[in-house]
Amino acid sequence: MLRDYVPVMLMMLVGAGFGVVAVVLSSALGPKRRSRVKKETYECGMTTQGATYAPTPIKYYVVALLFLVFDLECVFMYPWAVHYKSLGVFGFVEMVIFMVVLFVCYVYVWKKGALEWE
Amino acid sequence: MLEFVVPALNLKAILPQLILALTALTVLLVDVFAGKDGKTSLGGLSLIGVVAALVTLFLSRGDFESAYAGMLAVDGFGFFITLIICLVALLSILVAISYEKVCPEIRSGEFYSLLLFAAFGMSFMGSASNLIMIFVALETMSISIYVLAGFKRDNLKSIESALKYFLLGAFASGFLLFGFALIYGAAGTLDIVKLGSFFTAHPDLLHQPLVMGGVALMTVGFGFKIAMFPFHMWTPDVYEGAPSVVTGFMATGVKAAAFAALVRVFFVAFAALQTDWTTIMWIAALLTMTVGNLIAISQTNIKRMLAYSSIAHAGYLLIGFVVGSEIARSAILFYLLGYAFANIGAFAVISAMGSKGEEYNELSDFQGVGFKYPMLGLTMSIFLFSMAGIPPAAGFMGKFFIFSEAIKAGYVWLAIFGVINSVISLYYYLGVIVRMYFKDPEREISIAAPAGTLVAALSLAAFGVLQMGIFPSYVWDLARASAKMLM
Numbered sequence: 001m002l003r004d005y006v007p008v009m010l011m012m013l014v015g016a017g018f019g020v021v022a023v024v025l026s027s028a029l030g031p032k033r034r035s036r037v038k039k040e041t042y043e044c045g046m047t048t049q050g051a052t053y054a055p056t057p058i059k060y061y062v063v064a065l066l067f068l069v070f071d072l073e074c075v076f077m078y079p080w081a082v083h084y085k086s087l088g089v090f091g092f093v094e095m096v097i098f099m100v101v102l103f104v105c106y107v108y109v110w111k112k113g114a115l116e117w118e
Numbered sequence: 119m120l121e122f123v124v125p126a127l128n129l130k131a132i133l134p135q136l137i138l139a140l141t142a143l144t145v146l147l148v149d150v151f152a153g154k155d156g157k158t159s160l161g162g163l164s165l166i167g168v169v170a171a172l173v174t175l176f177l178s179r180g181d182f183e184s185a186y187a188g189m190l191a192v193d194g195f196g197f198f199i200t201l202i203i204c205l206v207a208l209l210s211i212l213v214a215i216s217y218e219k220v221c222p223e224i225r226s227g228e229f230y231s232l233l234l235f236a237a238f239g240m241s242f243m244g245s246a247s248n249l250i251m252i253f254v255a256l257e258t259m260s261i262s263i264y265v266l267a268g269f270k271r272d273n274l275k276s277i278e279s280a281l282k283y284f285l286l287g288a289f290a291s292g293f294l295l296f297g298f299a300l301i302y303g304a305a306g307t308l309d310i311v312k313l314g315s316f317f318t319a320h321p322d323l324l325h326q327p328l329v330m331g332g333v334a335l336m337t338v339g340f341g342f343k344i345a346m347f348p349f350h351m352w353t354p355d356v357y358e359g360a361p362s363v364v365t366g367f368m369a370t371g372v373k374a375a376a377f378a379a380l381v382r383v384f385f386v387a388f389a390a391l392q393t394d395w396t397t398i399m400w401i402a403a404l405l406t407m408t409v410g411n412l413i414a415i416s417q418t419n420i421k422r423m424l425a426y427s428s429i430a431h432a433g434y435l436l437i438g439f440v441v442g443s444e445i446a447r448s449a450i451l452f453y454l455l456g457y458a459f460a461n462i463g464a465f466a467v468i469s470a471m472g473s474k475g476e477e478y479n480e481l482s483d484f485q486g487v488g489f490k491y492p493m494l495g496l497t498m499s500i501f502l503f504s505m506a507g508i509p510p511a512a513g514f515m516g517k518f519f520i521f522s523e524a525i526k527a528g529y530v531w532l533a534i535f536g537v538i539n540s541v542i543s544l545y546y547y548l549g550v551i552v553r554m555y556f557k558d559p560e561r562e563i564s565i566a567a568p569a570g571t572l573v574a575a576l577s578l579a580a581f582g583v584l585q586m587g588i589f590p591s592y593v594w595d596l597a598r599a600s601a602k603m604l605m
Contacts, residue, residue, distance in 0.1 A: 005303070090124045104143045111150035 062114050073102055125187035132185050132192070133178055134171040134200055135241050138207075141167025142234035149227020157225055161215035161571075164230040168211060168237070172204045184247065188309060191247035191382075194600035198451045199244025199378040203371055205582075206458050207237040209575050210367040213466040216569035217363045220472040223269055224361060233367065236262035240375035244382075249298045249308040252379050256294070256343070259375060260287050263368050267360040279359025286342065286352045294339025300332030301387075313387035324391055333388060333395060340383075343376035346436065347406040350429045354417075357425035362477065365421060366465025369428045370458040377435060377454060381447060384439075392442065399440045400532060407433025407539045414546050420468060421479050423546060424461070427505060430543060431457055437536055438520045441527045448601040449519035452594055456512030456586050460504035463579030467498040470568050478563050481553060488554035493568060495554045497576045504583045506547040507540045512586035519594070 080087065080095050109115060129136070144167075145160055152159070175197065184191050210233060218225040239258030246252040264287065268280025302308055304323060305316045317324060342349040357365045384395060410430030417423035431453075438450040471478045471487070471494070488495030504511030517540060524533040568576070586593050 088124075101143065104147060108146045108150055 059117065066109060066114065069102070069105070073099070126185075127187075128185040128192070130178060132190065134175040134204065135238050137167055137171040137174060138204075138234050138238040138241070141170075142231040142238065145227050145231040145234065149231075157227075160225070160227055160230050161211055161218075164211050164234055165208065165215075167234065168204055168208045172201075172208070175200055175204060188311075189248045189251045190242065190245045191311075192245060194602060195378065195382065195447075195451075196241075196245025198455075198597060198600035199374060200241040202374045202451075202455050202458055203237050203241045203244065205455075206367060206371045206374070206462060207233065209459075209462045209466070209579055210363055210371075212571045212575035212578070213366065213462070213469055214363045216572035216575075217361070217469045219566060219569070220469065220477065221270060221361050223271060224363070229266070229269060232262040232266050236266065236367070237371065240371050243375040244378035246379065246382070247310050249301070249310065249313075249383070252383070253291075253295060253298065255375075256379070257291065259372065260291065260343075263364070263372065266364045267356060267368070269361050269364065273359075275359035276361065277359075279356045282352055283356045283360075290339050290342035290349070293335045293342075297332045297335030297337075297339060300328050300335065304328040304332065310383060310387045314389055317388065317390040321390060329391075330394075333391060336383065337395070337398070340376055340380040341402070344373055344380065344432045344435075345406075345429045346402055346432055347409050347429070350406070350409070350432075353429055354422045354425040357428070358419060358421045358479075362421070362465050362469035362472075362479075365424075366462045366469070369424070369465070370461050373428070373432065373435075374454045374458060377439075377450065381439065381450065385442065385447070396440055396442070399436055400529075403433050403436035403440055403532065404535050405433075406430070406436060407536065411539050411542045411546075414543070417546070418481050419479050420481055420484065420550065423481070423550075424464060424468075427543065427546070428461065430539065431461075431505070433539070434517060434520060434536060437524050437529070437532050440532065441520075441524050441529055443523060443527055444601055445598070446520065446523045446527070448594070448597040449516065449523055451597040451600055452519055452586070452590070453513075453516035455593060455597075456504065456516045456583065459579045459582035459586070460501040460511070460513060463497060463501040463576060463583065464505070466572060466575050466579065467494050467501070470494055470572055471563075471565055478565070481550065482560045483563055484550055484553045485557040486554070486559035488551075490559075491565070491568075493573065493576065497580045498554065499551050500580050500583055502547040502550055504587065506544050508544075510584065510587040512583045512590075515587055515590040515594075 076098065077095070080091055084091065141164060145163055148163060149157065149160060179197055180194075183193065190196070211230065214224060214229065214233070223229075236259050239255045239260075239262065242255035243252060243259060246255050264280055264284040267283050268277050270276035298308065301313065304326065305313050307313055307316060317329075323329065338349060340346075342352075345353045357369060360368070384392075388395065407430045410426045410428070410433060414423050414426035414430065417426060435450055435453055435457075438446045438453065468477075468479065471483065484498075488499075500511060504513035507513045507517040509515075517536070521533045521536050524530075524536070
């Protein structure tokens, strides 16, 4: 029974091993030239001005969340599209119901003004 | 390629839940399209939805056995849990409409639709017949409740309550899901009925670490939701900070739904393991009620006190769970309904104890309330009598059924501990009544006269409590018939 999980275990070992090997090798083989500039938080780019701890406007979270929701809608559509013919009318109706529910949420989000940036 | 077979959906079998979900969506739309006047109708609209769900629930009773290709068991057990959930939602909405005056934030489509979505999830949890379905229903319920707990956005306690519940709840969901995964690894199916027959057919597999670990992790996950010792730590903080109407809703609805899923999973899927988990649950039941009752005594805030009392009630319910006979399962259902009426009623009174933006939740605030506000005092006394288990209230009959069945099944000590705990709990329940009637108020509090909907909710809850206590046979027969049909 447990033998069925050997490929999964292998996959996990390879995945973990790759991470460990990559980190260890690069720190062992890479040249190390330390300098003051390299120790700064942002080695490349602008020097920071003012307090670095600033709250992020909640708008970003809202947009990220909405993106996630509608992106997932697409993810559900792919398998449906692949099996469109075999799923037939049943699949179509189910998908329409799913999209109607999401559409209601979309209307709600729009009317609430969550899509406006200013 | 596999041939696709259209599964038997039986949409009619889940009509009550569908109505709840559709009402929730409608409320959202009405909220954004109607102007300021429309906002006052949101509560009424939700009420109509819940009443329609209740009516269809009774009309379609017994018509079906399962829906969605075995994902849902539309049996008596699911029926009774959905009945409890619908009543809880009905009372909560009635209370919420009057609570809008104290806490204006909840006058919004989000509040009512989240409440309905939570009820939708709870009801599916009661009839889910597949572990994945249980998880989806649990998350639908929990995520709605996390948001509801933090609905007073500018109140620190409310935010603390939502954050604590969310972090710990997400952690508990992880435990539950990991338990499901281990069980799937051991048995190769997630269907509860198939799991049951698999474990009966393969007794040699029962005690391998995979199964034991899975059962243990699932106990943790469910234990968190029903506030079982030692997973009860979140309860007082969450119950105290959440808006009172939400506290009442989650203290009863979440407990009923999680208990339903616990009973279904353990009695159907893990029936073969009963001797193993009975011992653990025996200890858990004893500790849950003792810890809940002892800590409740020293509370000065009534919401925290009722939070500990709700832990204690989980302990009494676990006695029924340990006994495990069919009558004991009916007793659990009966007790859940009686507890729901009493607890929602008590939180309705607490939510009435406030005026604009301020709530009076300290026990000392209840001094003198009995004569000043006779309606609140009288109904609160009825609800507290019921929770303490004094006749003629529902709580007495519920405890009577559970304890007498425990003695019949040979769990005499557990029943004795249960009775001792009931006596302990008398102290703090009666303490509130003594304060209401025999002590003079410490400070002047002014609260608005109870609104019509609140009076309706209080009378309905008080009627339920007294009806189940004085004429228990109707609900008891219903519970007996429902518990028989656990698939």
